Amino acid sequence: MTPASPAHPSGLADFCWPLPAQPGDPLASVDTPALLLDLDAFDRNLARMQDAADAAGVALRPHAKAHKCPAIALAQMARGARGICCQKASEALPFLQAGITDIHVSNEVVGPVKARRLASMARHGRFSVCVDDLSQVDILAHAAAEEGSRLGVFIEINIGQDRCGVNDAPAALRLLEAISRHPQLAFAGLQAYHGGLQHLRSRSERQLAVVRASVQTTAFVQSLAGRGVSCPTVTGAGTGSVEFDLAQGIYTEVQPGSYIFMDGDYGRNEQGGLRFEQSLFVATAVMSDRREGQVVVDAGLKSLAVDSGLPAVWGEPGLRYAAANDEHGIVQRIEAGAPRPALGSLLRLVAGHCDPTLNLHDHLVGYRGDRVECVWPVSSRGMSR
């Protein structure tokens, strides 16, 4: 254990940790844990969503909070997406730097520091953001004036999620009036999003919930119309509800994100006409097999989000991912006849929740069949401010 060369300074430059894979590598050689994307399934998901939006005559603005990956946003734009959504101001920067210049920050941005950065980005593209409080309007206007830019402003309305958003049309009208006073701001429309109903399991329940939420959205739109105000855009919807949202005739733009990947939670939804395939996996290797009936894999809490349950082992119905430690996962054999994966062998896991799982990884390894095709940086990972 005596160092073979001087302890620190020189010679460490050769130690950039290698990427998990390179294009052309066999899939089985991916260094684990690593995020995998089945590009064939991904391409089909892209096409299905764009086709459904086109058929409904509704614009598609996919949510980049799910992928945080400029290469994916560019693929969505190339198929016809109008732009993208981000959920945080900082999240938008890598997309802007990748050349995507139509970005809606589908959230309230708090305080003058973030507003100023947003306004600074808006010098280079078409940016919009949500408000639900008068103070935000003034802060945004001031920031845009300082930067010499313009911001589109959506009024977020509460359609049942009870998180952000104004409760009634009078509150929306007060915001609208404040927005109109500032030449740096342009009223962009309403944002009507209900996260909770994305995960109602039965299709008919989800449909009913979408209809109810749409009734509320329509009431806001009509109240504004009664005051002579038309909404340039009504934006919202997610992967779980989008097939019904597209049919309501109230949204002019939809924001699904997870449809490109799917995950364990969305997989538990009853799917219908608009079906998406699982394309996202976490590659993990068996690192220890000293116990009867179980093996230990090298992907735990630091490689997989578990807020929506533990991952499933893809294509291995006899195996169950039973516990997640920080850097270990316990995979148990739940069927007597199930093959016991060998030490070093690779398993594919389906995470319970795709968005926070992406946020744990710096790279996404795209493959077709058993061959790696691309390695994409997850450039907005960790950009949560």
Place this chain on the structure above:
Amino acid sequence: MTPASPAHPSGLADFCWPLPAQPGDPLASVDTPALLLDLDAFDRNLARMQDAADAAGVALRPHAKAHKCPAIALAQMARGARGICCQKASEALPFLQAGITDIHVSNEVVGPVKARRLASMARHGRFSVCVDDLSQVDILAHAAAEEGSRLGVFIEINIGQDRCGVNDAPAALRLLEAISRHPQLAFAGLQAYHGGLQHLRSRSERQLAVVRASVQTTAFVQSLAGRGVSCPTVTGAGTGSVEFDLAQGIYTEVQPGSYIFMDGDYGRNEQGGLRFEQSLFVATAVMSDRREGQVVVDAGLKSLAVDSGLPAVWGEPGLRYAAANDEHGIVQRIEAGAPRPALGSLLRLVAGHCDPTLNLHDHLVGYRGDRVECVWPVSSRGMSR
């Protein structure tokens, strides 16, 4: 919303997203969400652990999987730590590059690719790693031979966690024999770690569990001694068990990690003679307050690990963090008289589990009183391979 300057190429260099704070900033101005470290509490935690290890005559090798931050490792070394532990080979690289040259990878490393990288790092420092399977010994020896380095090898023994590690002394002896055949490998001793007992809530229960685990460890040590083999080092222990592990007389080295920070889960342990203080927080800002009895904060699943429960709101017993969405948290007022935090105000959250929370952030903002003192990179964040 017309871009004020050409869409993409030039002018975007000014868009590096700023750090969450700079030394000298008032604490209240930290850009959220951000990881905060109370340096006074942190310093006391550092001292208490080192003093306890010194008093017991046991070496301290803190676990860097908790912090992933070279600046913290250097502070631990400066106080007397022997070296550090890492849990993954890649995790070790930023520490080596920061000049820390005594690193134990307290885990099995699977496959020739990772073994080769580990052996490559071992050219620049004193590295050790665990094994629990004969195949790993051969792979490590081959990698070290290829790199012209030497590796210390610990045999991991199962003392009740039933995860990795050999079950009995004959299996340990077979590994020892294999290790001895390779001049590139040096038998370093036994690793005896039991994660589950760290979180037993009652102190007496934890103490009893430590005694039981120590009996098992002692049996391994004696079996080896009976064959004329002495263990240079017996390493293990964690923050929850360390006060008892130090007293057993069997460990020659302890590996606690979380003691520097503490978290919601460790906070639920009954503490005793060796007490650690909460020093780690996630700063979050109130971003929306449109609902009665609750506010929305800007730290959700992408800023806080929730595997060990939702965070607590520090110093605000009347407030409860009730739900985590990807980028939002719902904070409810649970006492009628509790003050309602104003829009834009900053709250400090105590995450349920520190290790995976660190893994979500690129920077750690150290402060004393109401003033930022340092901003440290979390350099091994995401290095899970």
